Amino acid sequence: MKTDSAGSKLDRRAFLAASGTGLLAAASPAAAKGVAHGAARRQAAATGSPRKIPLGVFDPVYNKLSIDEMLDTITALGLEAIEIATGSLPGSGHCPLDELVADSAKAKAWQKRFTDRGIHIGALSCHGNPVHPDAARASHDAEIFRKTVLLAEQLGVEVIVGFSGCPGGTPTDTQPSWIVNRWPDEFGKMQDWQWEERLIPYWTGAAKLASEHGIHKLAFEMCPNFSVYNARTLMKLRDAVGPEIGANCDLSHLFWQGCDPVEVIQFLGKQNAVFHAHMKDTVLFPDNIAKYGVLNFSTGAADIPEASEIFRAVGYGHSATVWKNVVKAYMDIGYDGMMSIENEDPILPGAVGVERAAFVLKNVRSELLSA
Numbered sequence: 001m002k003t004d005s006a007g008s009k010l011d012r013r014a015f016l017a018a019s020g021t022g023l024l025a026a027a028s029p030a031a032a033k034g035v036a037h038g039a040a041r042r043q044a045a046a047t048g049s050p051r052k053i054p055l056g057v058f059d060p061v062y063n064k065l066s067i068d069e070m071l072d073t074i075t076a077l078g079l080e081a082i083e084i085a086t087g088s089l090p091g092s093g094h095c096p097l098d099e100l101v102a103d104s105a106k107a108k109a110w111q112k113r114f115t116d117r118g119i120h121i122g123a124l125s126c127h128g129n130p131v132h133p134d135a136a137r138a139s140h141d142a143e144i145f146r147k148t149v150l151l152a153e154q155l156g157v158e159v160i161v162g163f164s165g166c167p168g169g170t171p172t173d174t175q176p177s178w179i180v181n182r183w184p185d186e187f188g189k190m191q192d193w194q195w196e197e198r199l200i201p202y203w204t205g206a207a208k209l210a211s212e213h214g215i216h217k218l219a220f221e222m223c224p225n226f227s228v229y230n231a232r233t234l235m236k237l238r239d240a241v242g243p244e245i246g247a248n249c250d251l252s253h254l255f256w257q258g259c260d261p262v263e264v265i266q267f268l269g270k271q272n273a274v275f276h277a278h279m280k281d282t283v284l285f286p287d288n289i290a291k292y293g294v295l296n297f298s299t300g301a302a303d304i305p306e307a308s309e310i311f312r313a314v315g316y317g318h319s320a321t322v323w324k325n326v327v328k329a330y331m332d333i334g335y336d337g338m339m340s341i342e343n344e345d346p347i348l349p350g351a352v353g354v355e356r357a358a359f360v361l362k363n364v365r366s367e368l369l370s371a
Contacts, residue, residue: 051334056082131202149215160219164228178227211244217244262325279341313343313352324367341354
């Protein structure tokens with residue numbers, strides 16, 4: 001997860017023509033109960049109409065703007081909600097976390113700047129690695145999480161978004177070790193150690209802390225290079241820790257793993273485990289996948305010609321039809337959070353990517369609500 005997106009000299013028309021994808025492509029897409037989710041489902045069933053899911057944005061894309069400049073921008077786009085970064089990997093460009101946690105009156109005044117403009121703070125995000133083998137790094141990210149819990153309690157924000165983190169593979173490692181294959185046997189032993197000695201103990205304590213402060217939704221972005229990277233690993237941690245663990249469904253990470261987005265949403269929805277939704281796309285390059293496989297992600301605009309996939313704004317990797325099915329799936333499960341646009345498109349600059357994504361999502365949402 002990056003904090004911003006820069007423009008690229010790559011010609012967008014040429015890129016879209018070469019990739020065979022675009023905004024108007026027509027292809028279709030190949031355990032305690034959550035009280036809020038249940039209420040949303042019951043309401044939908046009673047009225048016979050789907051819920052209008054608020055559309056918003058993850059704020060690091062606007063880190064170069066002041067809060068007021070950002071609010072001018074997003075209200076002009078007709079957005080209704082925002083996800084605010086509080087620190088660690090995405091930084092905290094619009095959230096002076098220490099000041100707000102120390103002064104509840106200041107925190108309420110800060111929140112009022114958003115609500116006065118009709119923008120709901122739908123989630124706080126502290127993407128980090130609180131189980132990092134470097135003790136100082138782990139402690140820093142764990143402290144950011146703790147303070148984010150306290151701020152969420154003050155503001156009445158129900159969802160905290162982040163990563164599961166990834167430990168080292170042994171007690172003496174100095175860097176994280178992402179293990180996805182348990183063979184040869186030493187990798188299986190390392191993976192067991194990661195979960196039993198680091199992940200489960202940390203998140204059991206962190207979930208208890210959050211619950212004590214009224215926060216019952218910890219939304220993990222299922223992202224490669226972290227221990228929770230798909231629906232199976234998410235449910236493994238949820239089963240071990242408790243119902244406070246749920247998903248931030250950032251489908252961009254799942255598209256290139258070969259997941260069907262609707263299947264993922266429906267599967268996790270049945271477990272009442274969808275807490276948040278990042279709206280970000282991925283374009284796949286079949287010729288490069290055929291040669292290199294999917295574990296060949298672009299690290300920047302310069303290596304796009306050899307990449308198997310890159311992140312794109314919504315509608316530039318998969319068609320509007322696919323995204324309409326995605327939004328419908330969220331409505332069908334009674335998802336009661338926000339749709340948070342995150343832009344990491346190496347071709348469309350940050351603000352442009354958000355605008356294009358908002359256009360697609362507002363249109364498909366309107367179609368579903370008027371059906």
